Amino acid sequence: MSLTVVSPLDERPLPEGSAPPRLASVGGARIALLDISKGGGEVFLDRVDALLRERYGVSEVLRFRKPTFAKPAPEAVLTDIRKAQPQAVIEALAD
Amino acid sequence: MPMLANGVVAPPVPGQPPSGPSLLAFFKADCPACHLALRYLDNLARSIGSGDHVLAVSQNERASTEKLMRSLGADLPLRFDRDLTASAGFGLEAVPALFLLDQAGRVLASSQGFDKADLNRLGGKLAKLLEVPDPELARPGDGNPDFQPGCVSRHLEPESDTAAADIPDLYSRRAGRASRIDLPTEADAEEWCYESGYADPLPVVPPTVERVERMLAESGLSPDEVVAHVPPNFGAASVEKIAANAVMAGCRPEYMRVLVPAVRALCDERLDIHGVQGTTHFAAPLAIVNGPVRLELGFACGSNVFSNAARANSTIGRALQLILRNLGGAAPGRIDMSTMGNPGRFSFVIGENEEASPWGPLSEDFGIDAGRNAVTFFCAEPPRPVSEHKAREPRVLLRAICPVLANLWSYRVCKRSEAVVVIGPEHAATLGRGGFTKRDVVEFLFENTGVPVSEYDGDGGEGTHEAGFYDECVIRGVRCYRKFRRPESVRVMVAGGPAGKFSAVLGSWATGPRGSQMVSYQFA
Structure with a gap:
């Protein structure tokens, strides 16, 4: 005899998302860097910041920071990034 | 333009x-802070x-x-600000945005974001204007945060030509019923569950309809209640999903009375299980049970309290972990990326040995009366042992x-x-005989x-860069930095077996409002 089981899983379909189109070039672009507040993150991002300007001709690098790595970015941080209207955002994850 | 000031006549809003x-x-549908506010406002409208x-x-x-x-179960009169x-x-920057208007449409008070104090202030003023009793809408400690920043108002959002992702349904109170799946006749049920991604690496009890129904009947709750x-x-x-995972973990139906409040506590925003699920650290949620339920359901509080001594501890802890994995999505290697992991990720539940304690229960520290059932969560490292067999x-x-x-x-x-310092019973007896209250213990530690x-000699190691912020003290003639921010950073409880002068220390993950805060929930 066959058994019938009750699904213990989250049955919602996974939301489909897709990455935005890649920039053809970062030359002359405004790029945002999001520091998630992990120890050492700013050291890494300072170097990325410098490389983007010196090597890739990025016109402006905008810096943002989450108040804590332990929680999702608060809406206020996301709002600030949106208002600045960068062409791309680079998020520095973990340490 | 800035938000409308008090005294200004507000522009018209579509509709009557x-x-x-x-x-x-003002609100938008994908804003979690709006969802929170709407539930209180619905209560205000009803009152x-x-x-x-x-x-x-x-x-x-x-x-x-x-x-x-x-999904919120709210029945508020609606207006639509379509364009x-x-x-x-109104000069909104964020939603939810509240405006209290007088009869002539002048702004009397306003607020942006979710803020219980503002809700109470504005709700109270409206009640006064209407000469009805102050409804005291939002009480502290009701399970919702006191404050949550809002989301940017839609008229300030940049337009996008790509479709928005689905709105996460964070606050619905009802869920659809779980699917029933007929297993192929030839299937081995345990293997089928494993292959279907239902389980941790240990075998599970297949969540058959009959077993899940027994759990639901014992809970006395509606299966679709979230x-x-x-x-x-x-x-x-939902109660049904909790029941299915509880069956798989090996729980008895009567454990639902602990599991349901435990799931609620586990998802309390203050505990920040969101962060703990994805950390590289060792942390796992430890559940500590207090009250008569320990004896009624046979929780281990004595010997082997942290290990495999009792069905209640082991299976309820495992059910919680399966729920985090199956409903929260935190499976190892996907979202759970802990570097070393923690044996507590299989199951991490202890009962307090209240009978061996000279003090009140741990839950009392969180305002719950002694003698009440409670489950308290602490996101903890594995226990570190303390041995002291000579001290009298x-x-x-x-x-x-x-x-x-x-x-x-x-x-x-x-x-x-x-x-959390788990004092073994022999140590607890020494402290009790010496006249130490729990407060004395915490202050001494x-x-x-x-x-x-x-130790801070300029080698650049972890913790040395922040030394300027530490508090200096002298301990037995040695200049030191204090380890803890305040005495309440250390919690003390009693558990473990009657023989052996051992205690255990469990460290935290990130702490405070920017990390994980302990939560304690009372239940019947």
């Missing part, structure tokens, strides 16, 4: 204007009774707005605990960690745990 004083609440005195102004179209209101002119006219949304994927933990006096005994506490997180990192300043 309110007759008399009113509270306008006021007739008339459109509380109006919810949606920045979305009718279909998604009505879907949201159904967002009213939002712009107890919590489990981060980070926010799958709905409290201070000597506690000195053995201090160096273990000093090592939490990383030796030279101070003011970051919290700790706080005062005597530090890291010598001489």
Whole structure:
């Protein structure tokens, strides 16, 4: 005899998302860097910041920071990034 | 333009204007802070009774707005700011945005974001204008945060030509029923569950309809009632889904009375299980059970309290972990990326040995009366052992605990960690005989745990860069930095077996409002 089981899983379909189109070039672009507040993150991002300007001709690098790595970015941080209207955002994850 | 100031006459909002004083609440459907506010505003509208005195102004179209209101169980009069002119006219920056207007439409008070104090202030003023009793809408400690920043108002959002992702349904109170799946006749049920991704690597009890029904019957709750949304994927933990996972973990039906409040506590925003699920650290949620339920359901509180001594501890802990994995999405290697992991990720539940304690239960520290059932969560490292077999006096005994506490997180990192110190019964007896109250124990541990300043010799190791923020003290003639921010960073409880002069120390993950805070829930 066959058994019938009750699904213990989250049955919602996974939301489909897709990455935005890649920039053809970062030359002359405004790029945002999001520091998630992990120890050492700013050291890494300072170097990325410098490389983007010196090597890739990025016109402006905008810096943002989450108040804590332990929680999702608060809406206020996301709002600030949106208002600045960068062409791309680079998020520095973990340490 | 800035938000409308008090005294200014507000621009019109589409639809029938309110007759008399009113509270306008601008919101958008994908804003979690709006969802929180709408539930309180719905209660306000109900307590006021007739008339459109509380109006919810949606920045979305009718279909998604009505879907949201159904999921919240809210029945507020709605207005639709379809072209967002009213939002712009009111000068909104964020939603939820509340405006209290007098009969002539002048702004009397306003607020942006979710803030219980503002809700109470504005709700109270509206009640006064309408000469009805103050409803005291939002009480502290009701399970919702006191404050949550809002989301950017839709009229300020940049337009995008790509379709928005689905709105996560974070606050619905009802879920659809779980699917029933007929297993192929030839299938081995245990293997089938494993292959279908239902389980941790241990075998599970197949969640057959009959077993799940027995759990549901014992719970006395509706199967589609949503107890919590489990981060980070926010799958709905309906009573039925909790029951299915409880069956798989090997729970008895009567354990539902603990599991349901435990799931609610586990998903309390203050505990930040969201962060703990994805950390590289060792942390796992430890559940500590207090009250008569320990004896009624046979929780281990004595020997082997942290290991495999009792069905209640082992299977309830495993059910919680399966729920985090199956509904929250935190499976190892996907979202759970802990570097070393924690054996507590299989199951991490202890009962307090209240009978061997000279003090009140741990739950009393969180305002719950002794003798009540409670489950308290602490996101903890694995236990660190303390051995002290010679001490006959409290201070000597506690000195053995201090160096273990000093090592939490990383030796030279101070003011970051919290700790739960699990005092073994023999140690508890020594402390009780010596006249030490729980407060005395906590204060001694706080005062005597530090890291010598001489350890900070400029080598650049973890914790040394922040030394300028540490608090200096002198411990037995040695200049030290205090390990803990305050005495309450250390919690003390009693558990373990009657023989053996051992205790255990458990360190925290990130702490405080920017990390994980302990939560304690009372239940029947």
